[in-house]
Amino acid sequence: MSEARIIDGKAVAESVRDEISARSAALLQSSGIRPGLAVVLVGEDPASQVYVRNKDRTAEACGFHSVKHTLAADTPETDVLALVEQLNNDPAIHGILVQLPLPRHIDESKVLRLIKPEKDVDGFHPVNVGLLTAGERSAALVPCTPAGSLVLLKRTLGQDLSGMNAVVIGRSNIVGKPMASLLLQESCTVTIAHSRTRDLPAVVRTADIVVAAVGRPEMVRGDWIKPGATVIDVGINRLPAPELGEGKSRLVGDVAFKEAVQHAGAITPVPGGVGPMTIAMLMVNTLTAARRQLNLPEEAPLF
Ligand SMILES: NC(=O)C1=CN([C@@H]2O[C@H](COP(=O)(O)OP(=O)(O)OC[C@H]3O[C@@H](n4cnc5c(N)ncnc54)[C@H](OP(=O)(O)O)[C@@H]3O)[C@@H](O)[C@H]2O)C=CC1
């Protein structure tokens, strides 16, 4: 069998970003307003810092107003809530992202519920979750990683995914559940697998579309993949790589890429697959949020 097509998430993310830059410049021309994005980071987790820096840089490249609030890991919950409230009331801020996970002494759901739904560019507020699961995707802000994964699927398979068997591995609120909602809305036949699933390899073998969001390096093996299936690898796992030098690490996904590429029809790499799309979709959501807060008409959807 021939090797799978490799889905270039970096290139697709760049094209999305170019479109957002153009739309953002047009908004600035017509109304004098820049979309404003605030990212809140509590604690010093080095991996989170990399993502937050990437988000910051991309927001600036899109012509957005971008602010970053870094709080100490031991910041009291009340201070985090007060900052969210301040950002809720700041007219220059249209999107708020609180980087997860939060330190254990902070109640995550309390923080996420306080964010105004119209500023919730992560799509984690119950209002946005509800709109998505009720099938009103266009009224919601949709979580960035699933949205970016769907863009890659449609670029690979075309606009019509109806009737396809989709297996989502993982049922988190950030990735697995919203991914399943989106695929259901595309009329896929959706199976959600998780740590209690019996005979995961057999379940995955039924899939025309596999989305792996597990957080276990290279867990999904090549011979689980139905020949020709499309594989979206959401996993970001940092492994030590002494062969690259002392103290070095490398990123791997949740799929054993070298094996799966022999079976799949198309597959996303890690890095360079879903990760860059997540950041691009955050920019899409921030612009959408800004236009809604300014009572401007919706623009053509990007997916
Ligand atoms: N590319 C990107 O932009 C992003 C990447 N990620 C990455 O995606 C991965 C998943 O993230 P996230 O959803 O937050 O992770 P969570 O840890 O919240 O969820 C993991 C899910 O995988 C399931 N699971 C764990 N072990 C197994 C197993 N052996 N067999 C089947 N299912 C299993 C769990 O099941 P159960 O519910 O039963 O415990 C759970 O539902 C991580 O690698 C993360 O770094 C995350 C966000 C964005």
Ligand SMILES: Nc1nc(=O)c2c([nH]1)NC[C@@H]1CN(c3ccc(C(=O)N[C@@H](CCC(=O)O)C(=O)O)cc3)C=[N+]21
């Ligand atoms: N509130 C919140 N929203 C999130 O969206 C969120 C979060 N918290 N917590 C952490 C996860 C993880 N995440 C990633 C984003 C971009 C890359 C990314 O850009 N990856 C690149 C390069 C990564 C690198 O080289 O380190 C790639 O895969 O090619 C990865 C992971 C967003 N998350």
